[in-house]
Amino acid sequence: MHKLQPQLLNAGRARSTLEARRRKALLKTGALQDAILNSAKFSSIATDEQGVIQVFNIGAQHMLGYAPADVLNCVTPADISDPQEIVERARALSAEFATTIAPGFEALVFKARRGIEDIYELTYVCKDGTRLPAVVSVTALRDLQHDIIGYLLIGTDNRARKRVEAEQERLDQSLRDTNLALQEAKTAADRANLAKSEFLSNMSHELRSPLNAILGFAQLIDSGSPSPTPAQQDSLDQILQAGWYLLELINEILDLALIESGKLSLSPEPMLLDEVLADCQAMIEPQARQSGIRLNFIAAEAPIFVRADRTRVKQVFVNLLSNAIKYNRVGGSVEVRCSARAGGRVRIAFQDTGEGLSAEKLAQLFQPFNRLGQEGGVEEGTGIGLAVSKQLVELMGGVIGVESTEGAGSLFWVELQAAAAPQLVEALPTPTAHASAEALPGVPQRSVLCVEDNPANLTLVARLLARRSDLRLLSARDGRRGVELAHSAQPDVILMDINLPGISGLTALKILLDNPATAHIPVIAMSANAMPRDIAKGLEAGFFRYLTKPIKVKEFMDTLDLALACERDGAGEALLQEIV
Template identity: 45%
Template sequence: MNNPDIQIRADLSDCTDIHVLRETVARFQRIFSGSGYGFWEWNLVTQRIDWSGGFWERMGYTPEDEVHINNANNIWMYIHPDDHQASTDSMHEHFRTGKPFSSFYRVRMKNGEYIWTQVRADSIRDEQGRVIIMSGVSFDVTALKQAEEALRESEARQERIIQSSNDGIWEWYAQKGGFHFSSRCWELIGFDANDDEITQGEDKIVVWRKHIHPQDLAKFDQALADHLAGKGPFDLEYRLIGKDKALHWVRGRGRASFNAEGKPVRMSGANMDMTQIKLAEEKVIQAKVAAEKANQAKSEFLSSMSHELRTPLNAILGYAQLFEYDLNLTQQQMTNMREIRKAGDHLLQLINDVLDLAKIESGKMTVSLEPVLVSRIINEAFTLVQPQADARGIRLYSTTQSFDGHYVVADNVRYKQALINLLSNAIKYNNMGGEVEVKLQLLDSKTLRLCVRDNGKGIPANRQAEVFQPFNRLNAEFSKIEGSGVGLVITKQLVEMMNGRLDFQSSEGVGTEFWIDLPLASEWNQQQTEIIKSVDYAPTQLAFANHKHVLYIEDNPTNIRLMQQFFERHSCLSLDVAEEPFIGIYKARSSQPDLIILDINLPGMDGFEALTVLKNDSMTKHIPVVGLSANAMPYDIERGIKSGFFEYLTKPVDMNRLIETLNRIFLG
C-alpha cells in the first residue's frame, strides 16, 4: 500500500527539479542570445535546423525569416556559391571519418553582403552508424579573415618590393640560432638555393663566411660583432667569391633588436649587389688615372719642348740683342739683325702660344678687365702684322673711323693678342695679293663687334666644326704656312674669359670673316690720356755707375759666352763664371759677389737645391739671387718665385728686362 506522505514528498521534489531545469534552460538561452554565436541542431531525418543565440538576428534577419532558415534544404541559399564545394567536401569527410566537423565559409546577410563564419560541429549516429543529428556552433570570423587578408597582402607587398629591389634578405634569431638567407642572397653570388653547397646541412652563416674574401672576413666579423654589442650600425661593403670564382661586391646592412638586458635577440638585414657599381667606379678611377697620366705626359712634353727650343733661341735672340750695343754697324746691318730678332720673336711667340693653352687648360690664365680704346688696339696690331702682310702683298686696311672714341671692357694685352691672332691667320691663309679688312659695328647699345675679313680660299663647310680644335690645322700642316694649330683655340678662350664671344662665317672660294663681340665700356672718359705702346728694340740703360761684381753659375758654354759679351759692354759690371753648382757655392762664400745669376738645370745639383744651400748659409744668405732658366712653364715660374729668387727670368734672356732687374737690385 502506498504511503501518502512519501508520495507528496516525491511530487514536491519533481516540481523543484522542473523549476531548476527551467531556470537552467533560461540561463543558457540568455547566454546563447548574448554571445552572438549561432547554436544549432540539424535533424537529418526531418531536415529541420533549430537555431538559437541570435546569429541570424545580427545579420539583419527577422523572426519572419526563421521558417525559411530552419529548413535545411534552404540553407545553401545563404552560403556564398564559391564556398559550396568546400563546405560539402568538409561535411562528407565528417560523415565518412567521424572526425569533428570544421569549416569556413561566407554567409549572406539580409542586405546582400557577406560575412565570414567558422562552423564547428559533431554528430549523433544511429545503430547502423548513419548520422541522424548534427549539433554545432557558427560564429562570425570576418575580422579575423580581414586581418589574415591584410597580412597576406602585406607579405605579398613586401615580397614584391624585395623582388623589385633585387636585394637578398637575411635574419638571425637568438632562440632558434643560426642565420636564414633568402634565395636571392645566394643568387647574388651565382648559386641556386638548391645547390648542394647551400643545402649540405651546415649553418648558413658558416657557408656564407666561406665565400667572403679572406681580406674582408675579419672586417665582416668585426662589424657584425660591434653591432651586436651595440657599438654602431651594421653597414659594410665587402667582397665574396662566387660560384664562378669571380669577385662579387655586396653592401650588407642590418639592425638588431635587443631585450631589456641589452642582449641581441633578433637581427634582420639585406644584401645589395654592388658589383656593377664597383666595376663602374673602377673604370672611372682607371680613366681618371689615365687622364692624369696623359695630362702629366702632356705637361712633361710641353716643358721639355719649351726648354729645348728656348735654349738655342737664347743664343739667337741674345746675340741679336748684343748688336744693339755696336755703334759701328751700318743701317743695313742693323736692319738685318732686327729681322733676325723679329723671326726669333715670332718663334718664341709660337712657343708661348702653346704655353698659354696649357695655362688656360689648367685654369691659371687670368685677365685684368678695364676700359680699352679699340682704335688704339687696332693701330698697334696693324703695326705688328704689317711686315707679314707686306711680305705676301696683302692689302691691310680698316674702316673704323666712326668708332675712334669707343671703348670696350677687356684685358688690354689679351684683346690685342686675340686681334693679332685673327689678323695673322687672315694673312697666312689668304691668297697672294689679297686683302684683309678690319671693321667695327654696334650690335646694340651694349655690344661692339670687331670683324676681321679676308678674301682667301675659305673653310670647307665639312671642316668648319673643327676650327676650334687644338692642334688641328685643317691639313695646313702639309703646306708651307707656319703655325702650331692652337692660335684660334687660345683666342676663343681668351675672348670668353673677357666675357666676350668669338665666332666666324666662311664660304669656300669667297673668304672668311671672324668677329669678336665685347661689352662696351659705359661712361668712360674718352679724353683720358692713352699711352701707346709699340715694339722698341732700343737697349735699356743701366741706372747706376758704381762697380758691381756678379757671379754666373751656368754649364752651357753658349749661354756663358753670351752673358760674358753682355757684361763686357758695361764697364761698371764684372762677371765671374762657375760651371758647376758646388764651385759656384764655393766662389759665393769666398768672393762675396753683389749678385748671383743662377741657372736651374745644373749637373749634380739643380738650381733650387743650390738656392737652398745659399739661403741657409750665413755667409751667402744676404746675396740676392736671380734665376735664369729655359724652364718656363707656369708652374716653373711659380715655383721659382716661391723658392726665394729675387727674380725668375726665362730664356731666351731679354737683355732689357735683365738690365731692369739689375737696376732694381742695385738701386733698391
C-alpha cells in the same frame, strides 16, 4: 508576484542578448581561426611544448609541399629547416646569452620561451627538396596559468624580397665595378696627362737651351758693330725668322697641352679694350709694314671694358691679326672694330681683304695642325694658333667665330663678357731703369754674377755684357759656387739658371734670400723652364724677374738695367737706415 514578472522578463531578455553576443563572438573567433588555418598567404605551424607539429595550415601545405600526415605528431619545424642555419643560429644565441644551446628546435624558440619577441629569417626545406626562404615570427602559447603549452611559428614567403635584394646587390656590384673602371680610366688618363705634360716640359727645356744660343748669338751679330754685310744680314734674317718660328711652335704646343690637361691658369680682370688693341697694334705693325698691309683700328664711341685674362686676350688678338696679314692680298687691309652685343657681350671683329675661305675650309677651321692646304705655301704657320685661340676664348667664357666669302675676305670675331670700369687706385711709384751705355767718370764698375752651367749660354751673356763698359761679369758653373761667390764678391745683380748641378737655382735663391748679406741682391731667373707653373713658382720663390730662354736681347738688357736701378736704390736706403 505581479511586480516581479517585469523584472524577470527584463533579466531574461538581457541574458538572451548576452548569449547572442557571446555566440557571435565565438563565431567570429572561429571564423578568424579558420581564416588563419586556411590562409594560403602565410604558413602557420603550431607545436606542442616539445616542438612536435600539431597544426599545419593550408598556407604551410602550399608553401612547403607537405601534407598534414607528413608532419603532424612526427616532426618539429627544425626537421624541415636548413640544418646549417639551425647550427649557426644555435652558435649565435649561445654567444649572445652566454649559455650552450644545442642545434635543433630549441634554437628556433629560445627567445620566445623567455618572452622575447623573435622574428628571423629561416630557410625551409620543401618536400621536393627545394629551398624556401621565409621570415618567421615565433610566439610561445600559454595556458591560463601562463605555462607554455606550445609554440606558433608564422612564416611568410621571402623569395620576392630575396630576389629584389639579389637584383639590388647585382646592380650595386655593377655600379661598383663601373665606378672602379671609371676611376681606373681616370687614373690612367691623369697619368697619361702628367706624362705628356712632363714630356712636353722636358722637351721644351731641351729645345730652348740650344735655341737660346742660336737666337742669342744671331741677335748679338745682328746688333753688333760693324754692321753685317747684306749677304750676312740675309743669312741672319733667315736664322732669326726660323728660330722665332720654332719658338712659336714650341709655345703653341705647350699651350695646347696645358688646355687639354685642364692645367692652364687664367687671371680674368676688367680691361679697357682700346689699351689692349693699342698694344696689339704696336706688336703687329712691323709685320703689316713688311707685307704692305694697312691696319685700321676704328676707335669705339665710348670706352669699352671686358672681363678676361689680359695676356691671353693679347695672344688671341695677335694671332688673328697675324693671320689676317699673312693671308691677305698684296696692298690689302685689315680693319678692327668693337661693338656691343646682346647679353652683355662685346664683339671684336677682324676684317681682312684676303681670298676668303670656302665652306669646306670653314668647316675645318680651329682644328690643330690643319693649315687648310697652305702647308706648301710661302707663309709659315703651325696650324695650332686658331685651335689654341678658340679654346682660350671659351675658357674665358667667350665665343669665337668666322664669316667668309671666297674672293671677298674673311671676318673673324671674338665675343667677350662686358665689364664695368674698374675703380682707379693710386699707383705706387716703380723704379725706373737707367740706361748707361758707358761708365760715367768716377763711377765704379758694377758687377753681374751669372750662375750658368751651359757654356754657350754663359758665353752669350759675356758677349752681351762686354758691350757695357760699366759692367763686370763674374760667373759660376754650379749653384753652390754661385752662392759662395755671391757672398764673397757681393755682386750688384745675379743672373741665375734654374737647372744647375749640385743644387737648383731655386735652392740657391732661398739660401741667398735667407742670408742678410745677400738678401738685398736682385736675382733674375734665366731659365729654359718656360711652363706657366714654372714661371709662377719662380716669381713666388722671390726672383726679381723671370726670363725664359731663348732671351730677347732688348728685354734682357732692359731687365738688367731695371735690376741695377733697384739694387742701387735699395743699397741707398740700407745705407741711410744704417746711418740713422
